[in-house]
Amino acid sequence: MKISEKLKQAHAGPNPPPATFSFEFFVPKTSQGVQNLYDRMDRMYDLNPIFIDITWNAGGRSSSLTNEMVYTAQSTLGLETCMHLTCTNMPVSYLEEALDKAYKAGCQNILALRGDPPLDGSESTGDFRYAKDLIAYIRKNYGDHFNIGIAAYPEGHPEEEDDEKLLQYLKEKTDAGADFIITQMFYDVDNFIAWCRRIRDYGINIPIIPGIMPISTYSAFIRRAKWSEVAVPQHFLDALDPIKEDDYAVREIGSQLVAELCQKLIDSGFVNHLHFYTMNLERSTIMLLERLNLIECVKDNEAVGEDLPWRKSLHPNRSKEQIRPIFWQNRKYSYISRTSGWDEFPNGRWGDSRSPAFGDIDLSASQLLRQSPKRALELWGCPQELKDLANIVISYLKNEVKALPWSDGPIGTDTDVLKDSLIKLNENGFITLNSQPALSAVRSNDQVYGWGPKNGFVYQKQYLEFLVHKNVAPQLLKAVESHNNADPTGLITFYLVDKEGNLTTNSKDDDINAVTWGVFPGEEILQPTIVEKVSFLAWKDEVFSLIDEWVTIFHSKAISELVEQSKIETLSRFLTDFGNDYVLCNLVNNDFTSDNNVMFQLLNSLSGPSN
Structure with missing residues (x-):
C-alpha cells in the first residue's frame, strides 16, 4: 500500500492518533547482522509503524542486499x-x-535520492544527475504504481547556500511526481517549523515527514550533528554536556529533549507523522514513542490491526492467502521460502487452491539454521545429553533464551498459561517444539489472543508438538486410544512420524483440522490455522534437517577454535542419536472447551527409557 494512502487512512478515523510513525534501517555488513536486524524489525513490527524504509548503499553503489531485505x-x-x-x-x-x-516484491514506495557524489570529487558517471530525473524515469516507466518520496534539508545543503534555490529544487522534484517529503535530521524545532511555513507558501503541499534522530550516546549525538551539518540548540548542550560520560543519563535526558521537539512538531499542525532514524537500534526509539504515548494511541487506532493470527505477507502473490499450517508458526522465514513457488494460496479451504507440494529443503546450513555457528554457540552452548537439550528449551520457555533451532524468535505471551506444564514435559523427556492453548469465544480485541475484525470471537483447539523417544511412542498411542474410548466427545487426534517418514495417525488421509477459527459479524467463519498430513510430513523433513545442521555447524572452523574437540564429538553423537531415536508428534484436543491440563496429564502419565 502507498505511504500517502496509509497516512490518509490512519488519520481519517473519528479518533486518529496525534501522530503515526515509521522507522529507517540500514543494510548491515554481515550475514549474521542481517539476521539480527530481521529479528529487530520483527519485534518493532509490534509497535505498529505505518512503514519502514531501507537504505541504499552510500555513493550510489549497487546493492542487491537492499532488494533482498525489501523482499x-x-x-x-x-x-x-x-x-x-x-x-x-x-x-x-x-x-x-x-x-x-x-x-515484484510488492513494494509500492521509493525514496528517490540523488545520492552522495563520487568520493574523488569528479562528476557522476550515472545516467541521471539529479533526483528529479530519477523521479521522471520512475513515473514514465511505472506510472502511478510507486509512491515516491524525496529528501529535503530544512537547515540547508552543503552544496547550495541559497535557500531560495533549495525551495526551487524541492518544487521541481514535487512537480516531477513526488508524493511525500522525508527530511534530514535536525534538532532546531523552531527553524523546522518556520521552514514548513516557507515550503507551504511556496506551493509545495505534499506531506512533510520529519526525520527524527534519537539520542543514544553523547559522542554519537555530536558526531551525527556535525556530519549532517545541523545546528544544535544551546539548551540541548546545556542539558547533555554535564552528563556526557553517563550513557544511561544521556539516553534518558536525550529522549526527553527529542520528545519535546516531536511534541512541538505535532502541535504545529504541519506534521502528523514522525520518521525515526533507528541506526538499527530499538531502545532509544521506543523510549521516545513511550514518552509521546504514541504506541498505545496507534494501537487503539482501528486502522491498525491484525487480520489474522499469523503475520500476513504483503507480497502481491499472497494477497488472498488466509490459511497456513500451524507447524511453521515459529518459522515464518522458512514457510515463505518453501511456498514461494506456489501459483495460488489457500483463501477459503486449505484444499481449494493448494499447490501440490512444498518446496524441497535445499538450503545451506546458514540459511536453514538462521544463526551463525558462533551465535548458535552463544545461544545454546554445546549440549552433551538429553538433559542439556531439555534445559535449553526450558530456558526458552522462561524467555531466557531468545531463539531455538525450530523457533526464529522469543516465545510469545500467548503460551504463558501453558508454560509450567511445558517445562514439566521437557523435564520428563519430551522436547517441545510448538503449542497453543484452547480458547472458547475470546473477544477479537483481546490484547493477547485477539485477531480479526472488531466485535468478533476467536476460538482455538489445544495443540502440542514435541519430540519423544520412539520407545515411548507405543505407550503414547495406547494412552490416546484409551482417552478417546473413555471420552469420545473430547477426541484427541495425533500424527506421529520418524525421521524416515514412517507415519502413524488416527486421522483420515484427507482430514484438514482447523485449530484456530474466528466468528465475525457479517462475515463467513475464518479458519486461518490448520493441521493436516501433507504439510506435517514436509515439516518433519525440516525438523530433522535442522537437527542435522546443528551437528554440521559444530564442525566448522569457527566452533573448533572455541570448543574442545571431545565436546564437539559428544555433541555430534548425541544429536545424531537424538535425530534417529526420537519421533515427531503432534496432538490436538478437539474439545476446545476442555481444560488445558488434559493432554499434559496424559503425557506425564507415560514412562519409558527417556521419560
Missing part, C-alpha cells in the same frame, strides 16, 4: 516498506533491475 520485509515480516534508491554513478540498467525487483 523479506514485505513478504515474510509483513512490513510496508519504502526502498531508498540513488542515481549517482548508477547506470539505468542497475536502476531498472532494482525497481523491477521492488515491483
Whole structure:
C-alpha cells in the first residue's frame, strides 16, 4: 500500500492518533547482522509503524542486499516498506533491475535520492544527475504504481547556500511526481517549523515527514550533528554536556529533549507523522514513542490491526492467502521460502487452491539454521545429553533464551498459561517444539489472543508438538486410544512420524483440522490455522534437517577454535542419536472447551527409557 494512502487512512478515523510513525534501517555488513536486524524489525513490527524504509548503499553503489531485505520485509515480516534508491554513478540498467525487483516484491514506495557524489570529487558517471530525473524515469516507466518520496534539508545543503534555490529544487522534484517529503535530521524545532511555513507558501503541499534522530550516546549525538551539518540548540548542550560520560543519563535526558521537539512538531499542525532514524537500534526509539504515548494511541487506532493470527505477507502473490499450517508458526522465514513457488494460496479451504507440494529443503546450513555457528554457540552452548537439550528449551520457555533451532524468535505471551506444564514435559523427556492453548469465544480485541475484525470471537483447539523417544511412542498411542474410548466427545487426534517418514495417525488421509477459527459479524467463519498430513510430513523433513545442521555447524572452523574437540564429538553423537531415536508428534484436543491440563496429564502419565 502507498505511504500517502496509509497516512490518509490512519488519520481519517473519528479518533486518529496525534501522530503515526515509521522507522529507517540500514543494510548491515554481515550475514549474521542481517539476521539480527530481521529479528529487530520483527519485534518493532509490534509497535505498529505505518512503514519502514531501507537504505541504499552510500555513493550510489549497487546493492542487491537492499532488494533482498525489501523482499523479506514485505513478504515474510509483513512490513510496508519504502526502498531508498540513488542515481549517482548508477547506470539505468542497475536502476531498472532494482525497481523491477521492488515491483515484484510488492513494494509500492521509493525514496528517490540523488545520492552522495563520487568520493574523488569528479562528476557522476550515472545516467541521471539529479533526483528529479530519477523521479521522471520512475513515473514514465511505472506510472502511478510507486509512491515516491524525496529528501529535503530544512537547515540547508552543503552544496547550495541559497535557500531560495533549495525551495526551487524541492518544487521541481514535487512537480516531477513526488508524493511525500522525508527530511534530514535536525534538532532546531523552531527553524523546522518556520521552514514548513516557507515550503507551504511556496506551493509545495505534499506531506512533510520529519526525520527524527534519537539520542543514544553523547559522542554519537555530536558526531551525527556535525556530519549532517545541523545546528544544535544551546539548551540541548546545556542539558547533555554535564552528563556526557553517563550513557544511561544521556539516553534518558536525550529522549526527553527529542520528545519535546516531536511534541512541538505535532502541535504545529504541519506534521502528523514522525520518521525515526533507528541506526538499527530499538531502545532509544521506543523510549521516545513511550514518552509521546504514541504506541498505545496507534494501537487503539482501528486502522491498525491484525487480520489474522499469523503475520500476513504483503507480497502481491499472497494477497488472498488466509490459511497456513500451524507447524511453521515459529518459522515464518522458512514457510515463505518453501511456498514461494506456489501459483495460488489457500483463501477459503486449505484444499481449494493448494499447490501440490512444498518446496524441497535445499538450503545451506546458514540459511536453514538462521544463526551463525558462533551465535548458535552463544545461544545454546554445546549440549552433551538429553538433559542439556531439555534445559535449553526450558530456558526458552522462561524467555531466557531468545531463539531455538525450530523457533526464529522469543516465545510469545500467548503460551504463558501453558508454560509450567511445558517445562514439566521437557523435564520428563519430551522436547517441545510448538503449542497453543484452547480458547472458547475470546473477544477479537483481546490484547493477547485477539485477531480479526472488531466485535468478533476467536476460538482455538489445544495443540502440542514435541519430540519423544520412539520407545515411548507405543505407550503414547495406547494412552490416546484409551482417552478417546473413555471420552469420545473430547477426541484427541495425533500424527506421529520418524525421521524416515514412517507415519502413524488416527486421522483420515484427507482430514484438514482447523485449530484456530474466528466468528465475525457479517462475515463467513475464518479458519486461518490448520493441521493436516501433507504439510506435517514436509515439516518433519525440516525438523530433522535442522537437527542435522546443528551437528554440521559444530564442525566448522569457527566452533573448533572455541570448543574442545571431545565436546564437539559428544555433541555430534548425541544429536545424531537424538535425530534417529526420537519421533515427531503432534496432538490436538478437539474439545476446545476442555481444560488445558488434559493432554499434559496424559503425557506425564507415560514412562519409558527417556521419560
